[in-house]
Amino acid sequence: MSFIKLKPLGCPNCNSDLILKIRNIKVTKKKIKTELCHCKNCDFLFLNNINWLDIAYEENFFGDTGYVARNVNIAGKLIILLRIFSIFSRFKVIPSGMDLGTGIGMLPRMLRDSGYDFYGNDAYSNMELIKPFSNPQGRTFLKTAFEVVEHVPSLPIFLKDNIFKKDTFIFSTLIRPNEAIPDKSWWYYAFENGQHVSFHSKKSLSQAFKMAGYNPKNLISFGSNIHLFSEDKIWKISFKFAKIFWILGNFHKFIHKKLTYLFFREDSLTYIDHVYSIKNQKNI
DSSP, X not given: OEEEOOTTTSSTTTOOSOEEEEEEEEETTTTEEEEEEEETTTOOEEESSOOOHXXXXXXXXXXXXXXXXXXXXXXXXXXXXXXXXXXXXXXXXXXXXXXXXXXXXXXXXXXXXXXXXXXXXXXXXXXXXXXXXXXXXXXXXXXXXXXXXXXXXXXXXXXXXXXXXXXXXXXEOOOBOTTOOOOTXXXXXXXXXXXXXXXXXXXXXXXXXXXXXXXXXXXXXXXXXXXXXXXXXXXXXXHHHHHHHHHHHHHHHHHHHHHHHHXXXXXXXXXXXXXXXXXXXXXX
């Protein structure tokens, strides 16, 4: 491993020059060469010289067989959070929401079906399920971005462009333990399709918000995947209460899965289908 110089600003997360090259890798089905790099200053792990995104997004299907289950899960969690917020705010009207990087728009569609005024935005998708609801009349103060941050080369720039100081931002990205660099077999890299380019830790996430001009103390997490940023005390309290229900929900799903397998042997094909799809993506 060796330190390398990145132009023009150094680390995409903090502008530091303390960039360590971890290993050479190949991404997308065309095996484009790039480098996995690590910033010693902010602990950001990322892919260098990103010039393949048009290839990574040229097909509608990327082997993401977990898309439906993930959106159903996230929609359920968000509805719990929104209901708790409504109670703590004395049934104040839930603000309009914008789902950034919405894909086909399944999440905002499900939220609209449940009575919440949500919209979708995505530069790489036609947003088939939410297309009529991509341009809200007024500004949205509630922003979501699920499985988007790892697609963004520079989170500080993304935050400056999309998240304003009074916004509440709920997002997901799987964070690494601080200073940990997973080996090349880590499933979250997803080098096969080349869409994941940023791999954060709690430390690098905090630095990104600081670089964007926001107080990282307003960033809280549920486990290693779901995160909330807000200056609003009611949203932060609601998120902490929602975590209790989410934990209970996860326990219920675990028991349900075990009982289903015990009595019916209905084991999910989601991951098996994902592996098969990636291996055969040239034929899709």
